[in-house]
Amino acid sequence: MAEIDFGSIHETYIRLSSRYFGAIASRLKDHLRHFIEYPRVDKISCRPKEHNSFIRKARQLQSDGQPRYLDPLRQIQDQIGARIVTYFKDDIEPVQKIVEGVYRGIEKKLIVSDDEKQFGYEGVHYVLAIPPEIMPEPLPGDDLPNFFELQIKTLFQHAWAQAEHDITYKTDYPWTKEQKRRVAFTAAQAWGADMIFDELYLEQKN
Amino acid sequence: MAMNIIRIYSVLVPPLKHQPAEPLQGAEIPLTGELYDLLGKVFASSPKECDIPIIFPSTNQTHPVRRIIQLLVRNPSIEVCKELFADLAAVSTNVSGLALCFAIIGRDDRKHAAYLARFPATEAIRTQLGRQFRVELVRDIYMKSSRTYKAALFMDTSIADGFWTGRATDRQINIAAQELAQYWIYSFLKAEFEISSKSGSFMIARSLSGLINKETDPALKQQLIALATILPNQNGRSISIREMCERTRVPQKLQTLILDSLENKAAFQTQFQFDSGEFLRTVAFRSEYLDNGAVLTAPSNKFDECFRKESLSEPERTRYSTEGRLLEIKIRKKA
Numbered sequence: 112m113a114e115i116d117f118g119s120i121h122e123t124y125i126r127l128s129s130r131y132f133g134a135i136a137s138r139l140k141d142h143l144r145h146f147i148e149y150p151r152v153d154k155i156s157c158r159p160k161e162h163n164s165f166i167r168k169a170r171q172l173q174s175d176g177q178p179r180y181l182d183p184l185r186q187i188q189d190q191i192g193a194r195i196v197t198y199f200k201d202d203i204e205p206v207q208k209i210v211e212g213v214y215r216g217i218e219k220k221l222i223v224s225d226d227e228k229q230f231g232y233e234g235v236h237y238v239l240a241i242p243p244e245i246m247p248e249p250l251p252g253d254d255l256p257n258f259f260e261l262q263i264k265t266l267f268q269h270a271w272a273q274a275e276h277d278i279t280y281k282t283d284y285p286w287t288k289e290q291k292r293r294v295a296f297t298a299a300q301a302w303g304a305d306m307i308f309d310e311l312y313l314e315q316k317n
Numbered sequence: 318m319a320m321n322i323i324r325i326y327s328v329l330v331p332p333l334k335h336q337p338a339e340p341l342q343g344a345e346i347p348l349t350g351e352l353y354d355l356l357g358k359v360f361a362s363s364p365k366e367c368d369i370p371i372i373f374p375s376t377n378q379t380h381p382v383r384r385i386i387q388l389l390v391r392n393p394s395i396e397v398c399k400e401l402f403a404d405l406a407a408v409s410t411n412v413s414g415l416a417l418c419f420a421i422i423g424r425d426d427r428k429h430a431a432y433l434a435r436f437p438a439t440e441a442i443r444t445q446l447g448r449q450f451r452v453e454l455v456r457d458i459y460m461k462s463s464r465t466y467k468a469a470l471f472m473d474t475s476i477a478d479g480f481w482t483g484r485a486t487d488r489q490i491n492i493a494a495q496e497l498a499q500y501w502i503y504s505f506l507k508a509e510f511e512i513s514s515k516s517g518s519f520m521i522a523r524s525l526s527g528l529i530n531k532e533t534d535p536a537l538k539q540q541l542i543a544l545a546t547i548l549p550n551q552n553g554r555s556i557s558i559r560e561m562c563e564r565t566r567v568p569q570k571l572q573t574l575i576l577d578s579l580e581n582k583a584a585f586q587t588q589f590q591f592d593s594g595e596f597l598r599t600v601a602f603r604s605e606y607l608d609n610g611a612v613l614t615a616p617s618n619k620f621d622e623c624f625r626k627e628s629l630s631e632p633e634r635t636r637y638s639t640e641g642r643l644l645e646i647k648i649r650k651k652a
Contacts, residue, residue, distance in 0.1 A: 138580060142516070145599075146515065146519070182475055212513075212515060214513065214516070215372045215509060215511065216376065217373070217374070217376075217378055217380075217481060218375065218376060218378050219377075238378070240511065242516045243511050243581060243583070243587065244512055244517070244520045244579065244580060244581050244584035246581050248582065248583070254474060257481060258481075
């Protein structure tokens, strides 16, 4: 198997990102804001994947030691990432309906722990086509990504994921079992807060 | 750089929608001779001819038709080609009729390509071809119907990770775009227009409302408003902005303004299903400003019903009149 030239991939990513991705992300944010006219949306954001984050993902290995991505510039589908943060869990489904009525998708996942005794990351993730009408026209030879990743989360899911990502994902720090349990505890608290706020919201609404 | 043709296959596709499946007849076409030359020209012009962007929708990163196309590009064979066109036979009715289909596999130094085309054939052909699928007969059938076809082109640098999008066309005479969408795009390819109904309608709405707001030439502004007023009549139609302009006889100067206002110029020619509800959400109201300080506002699709206009004898002067029950008075701060 030919060796993957990460240096060249990184250079290409930086070039494409600086030339096009900022414009795509900005237009996409406007596009999402137009369509997601929903009262309890806290925030809609959109950004290109940061260079180092991209190359770190591009270098990921599978459990058998083989590269996870043979063609990272084509295979990594969150080079442009968008996020919609809602107040309550009950708001997620109506927002999903709007999204599915506007955007063409190739993946939809509800990310939640399979084990009922575990707490961790939660959210709805989509891989959606970047609307062609907002795509800049690329120079010859520049292949732009066709897709972006959209996450839909509640405020608590988002707050937990941001904090957890910051302290556990980006560092090589050797987390102990007890520390991991404390992280899981915070996830359980976020889950509980979401559930109670959702119940209160529905009680008040009905 | 021109695409090289690697393989060409031809398959006779009977209408089997309400009938049991049957083995399809087909053969590989040699890469020499008159038929090859003719198909080579069709293939070379396909990036220009196929002008309707389509996408294979999925919720789990798989799609049955995309999978067969990928297989056909990776390991071309008549068996895979028959498997692909069996799906077309399964959605073809007697109205769609018998068809001669081609799959052309090609590539250049960067991209792989699969081109699929469907030409109408007559039942007499089936008798002629009998059990032996002869290339000379294929050529004759092709010559008879080469101007009326449906096609789709898929091109990508990566076979494994690409081929999610393609472009389709219909060169059949007197056929509505909606029919192409139903039979060729939705039923056979199980694809959708790449620009969604809401997204496309927002694109033209945003373009027109932006132009109406900033245009200073009164004549052009009036034409833009007229266009915004009549467009909701196109509700439900599969149409591109270019076609909208042509149908409503928009002058070339205005078409150029609209084209220039789009973030992606190629989207001007791209078909989508027009949604007047979404359009009116953006181009919701029309205001006309008079030199005496009056501003007349009404829903853009009802403005002419709300206000009666009379041209006065003095040049460029108009009298507006309206009547109704007063519901509310709003006072807005000066900007």
